[in-house]
Amino acid sequence: MSTRTNDAPITLIAPGDAEYELLRSTYTTVGSPAVVALPRSPAEVAAALRTARERELPVAVRSGGHGLSGSGTNNGGLVIDLRALDRIDVLDRAAGLVRVEAGARWAEVARALAPHGLAISSGDHGNVGVGGLATGGGVGWLVRHYGLTIDRIRAVEIVLPDGSFVRADAGHEPDLFWLMRGAGAGAGIATAFEIEAAEIGQVGLVHLTTAVDPAGETLRQWEAAVAAAPRALSTAVTLTSRGPAATTAFITAVVASDDPDLVRDSVTPLLDIGRAQVHEARLVPYSAMVPLAHLHPNTGQMPSHTTNGLLTEMSPDAARSLVVAASGPRPALVQLRSLGGAVGDVDPEETAFAHRHQRTLVVASMFPPADRADLTAAWEPVAAHSDGAYVNFESAPDDLTRAQAYPGRTGTRVEQLLRRYDPDGVLSPGGTQDT
Ligand SMILES: Cc1cc2nc3c(=O)[nH]c(=O)nc-3n(C[C@H](O)[C@H](O)[C@H](O)COP(=O)(O)OP(=O)(O)OC[C@H]3O[C@@H](n4cnc5c(N)ncnc54)[C@H](O)[C@@H]3O)c2cc1C
Incomplete structure (x- = not known):
């Protein structure tokens, strides 16, 4: 069931307007849209879509502007920038149910929920927007304790490409609700999410470093230590290298508890990895993990x-390939995020994010002057070990990367539903980066 919205007047910013310079681009990509729409309600989102239709302009959707492919801007089209839709409300404190609008940033969400003793595991950066992350997945600092962000979404409010407004949940528009949790970009424009937050105030934060041997045995030890640890523990690892024999792992360990004993028990196995050195161990408010200090304008x-x-599985070959990618002649910045725990509690068919058995997310990045071919070359040894991918960490989405993100029956259902909800491809996700 959907209701038609009434078209409403809307703020439109064009080249020459004072605000344009700070609205044209995303974090990764300088854009030159013909117009940026700043809707303040679902009705105004519908009005923006109608404006694009009338002017025959391609549409880009933007929440926080942190999308890696630059699909949150375009050249010569209309950008729907949701920043004014940024309310954050606790609907039911006892149930932990909150409503967050798509244009809020995760730093703002964390700050707003902290006084209520609540937190939503989102990502590692506070400037990332609610809309892009919560339609794709959400691998956050508490991922093994909380699951993906999409796993705790209980309802999504959406403006569909035809301008109609829908509130989808498990009992109402269940296909759309399924699609919006993992493959939401392109189905409709999410304007708000109802999410079950966790009762979390402070978390344990430990920073360690350890040398990584060329064979990557250290990374196998890391994976085994996390798998054996309580699911309260989530970790992120960044590899930096000055050559195959000089790779260092920077490990951030976050424990979803303020109980010093649980924090100690969770991180102790990490101390046996290589020659681990602890640089910091303390309790911090969850909001310090995605602080307001992260907020910044996006200017490409x-x-x-x-x-x-x-x-x-972190097989010997897979572990070695990660060290090679991080330490080759054109090294990539390699980051590892532990999965497992609560992520695996969800049936692979329950959401459009099918990947529930994998233990590690590997993200590889290169920066100019390196080009995509350099990244492809550095990634090649790792690619052979990959078992799926996460749509939100891909700067050049194509048929191959979509097939990895949405495999098998999930992929078939995603494509069918995208055709149903956006038959004209008004919102079909593309990217200006790498093209
Ligand atoms: C520095 C950095 C750190 C990151 N860390 C993490 C992390 O720790 N964990 C993690 O899971 N991800 C992380 N990401 C990836 C992040 O989830 C994606 O880049 C996400 O798309 C950003 O959301 P956004 O709203 O800021 O993006 P935007 O650039 O605003 O949007 C990107 C695209 O998402 C879609 N989209 C955005 N809003 C909506 C909406 N309301 N309705 C429908 N579709 C929409 C559109 O296709 C849009 O073009 C990180 C990215 C960066 C750049």
Whole structure:
């Protein structure tokens, strides 16, 4: 069931307007849209879509502007920028149910929920927008404890490409609800999400470093230590290298608890990895993990080539390939995120994010002057071990990367539903980066 919205007047910013310079671009990509629409309600989102139709302009949707492919802007088209839709409300404190609008940033969400003793695991950066992350997945600092962000979404409010407004949940428009949790970009424009937050105030934060041997045995130890740890523990690892024999892992360990014993028990196995050194161990408010200090305007300041893959097992060959990718002649910045725990509690067919058995997300990035071919070359050894991919860490989406993100029956259902909800391809996700 859907209701038609009434068309409404809307703020439109064009080249020459004072605000244009700070609205034209995303984090990775400088854009030159013909017009940027700033809707303040679902009715105004519908009006923006109608304007695009009348002027025959291609549409880009933007929440936080942190999308890696630059699909949150375009050249010569109409950008629907949702920044004015940024309300954050606690609907039911006892149930932990909150409503967040798509244009809010995760730093703002964390700040708003902190006084209620609630938190939503989102990502590692506070400037990322709610809309892009919560329609794709959401691998956050508490992912093994909380699951993906999409796993706790209970309803989504959406303006469909035809301008109609829908509130989808498990009992109402279930196909759309399924699609919006993992493959939402391109189905409709999410204006708000109802999400079950977790009761979390402070978390344990530990920073460690350790040398990584060329064979990557250290990474196998890391994977095994996390798998054996309580699911309260989530970790992120960044590899930096000055050559195959000089690779270092920077490990950030976050424990979803303020119980010092649980924090200690969770991180202790990490101390046996290589020659681990602890640099910091303390309790911090969850909001400090995605702080307001992350907020910044997006001016295309961080062009990057980024790809990713999921690993089911850190086999000796896979571990070695990660060290090679991070330490070759044209090294990639390699980041590892632990999965498992609550991510695996969800049936692979329950959402459009099918990847529930993999243990590690690997993200590889290169920055100019490196080009996409350099990244492809560095990634090649890792690609052979990848078992699926996460749509939100891909700067050059194409048929191959979509097939990895949406495999098998999930992919078939995603394509069918995208055709149903957006038959004219008004919102079909593309990208201006890497093209
Ligand atoms: C520095 C950085 C750190 C990151 N860290 C993490 C992380 O820790 N974990 C993680 O899971 N991801 C992470 N990401 C990836 C992030 O999830 C995606 O880039 C996400 O798309 C950003 O959301 P956004 O709203 O800011 O993007 P935008 O650039 O605003 O949007 C990107 C695209 O998403 C779609 N979209 C956006 N809003 C909506 C909406 N309301 N309705 C429908 N479709 C929409 C559109 O296709 C849009 O073009 C990170 C990205 C960056 C750049």
